[in-house]
């Protein structure tokens with residue numbers, strides 16, 4: 001592994017949200033129903049902005065091949081037809097946890113800190129360079145393992161959430177592996193100078209902070 005790849009992989013190892021106290025409590029079965037519902041509702045705000053940040057990236061990609069590949073990400077979330085895709089599956093997760101779909105879609109109850117964190121990510125992808133925007137998505141190198149831990153924790157500790165609700169995570173494990181593999185190859189190929197490498201690492205650190213800040217807000221509000 002070249003030193004730049006090792007540097008990238010080391011960032012989430014130290015700062016990814018799998019280490020956040022809220023996630024540790026989630027995995028240990030210590031969250032109340034209210035806390036878990038609060039997390040699902042606030043994370044929905046993140047989920048529904050993923051295709052928006054991906055559309056900003058899409059607009060920066062210079063070739064048809066690259067745009068075709070990236071378009072798949074938007075379709076993964078929005079689906080190819082109504083009633084399909086990751087956003088719909090997240091709504092079903094909310095319903096399985098006793099939340100109302102209308103409430104989720106209204107955006108009411110989204111915490112100020114969560115809004116700011118998500119804005120930070122979207123703005124990085126909108127105003128930052130292509131390299132920075134794609135590097136920021138590399139937290140997904142770590143997301144599939146976290147999701148597998150989460151699925152097991154939900155099955156063990158939160159059986160009041162209907163198992164159908166876990167489909168989002170089950171499907172996302174494979175999608176996250178594919179997305180992060182593709183993004184890593186692009187970032188490794190695009191970074192030409194030490195300055196490029198430093199900017200990519202900084203963007204990935206920033207993205208870790210986005211996810212951390214989101215959980216800080218949820219942890220503080222519902223405890």
Ligand SMILES: O=C(O)c1cc(C(=O)O)c2c(n1)C(=O)C(=O)c1cc(C(=O)O)[nH]c1-2
Pocket residue numbers: 050086136137138139140143146147172211
């Ligand atoms: O539940 C999680 O822990 C988690 C983390 C991340 C991530 O690392 O950014 C993503 C997701 N989930 C996710 O579901 C998702 O669709 C996603 C897209 C992206 C991205 O940056 O493009 N990250 C993530």
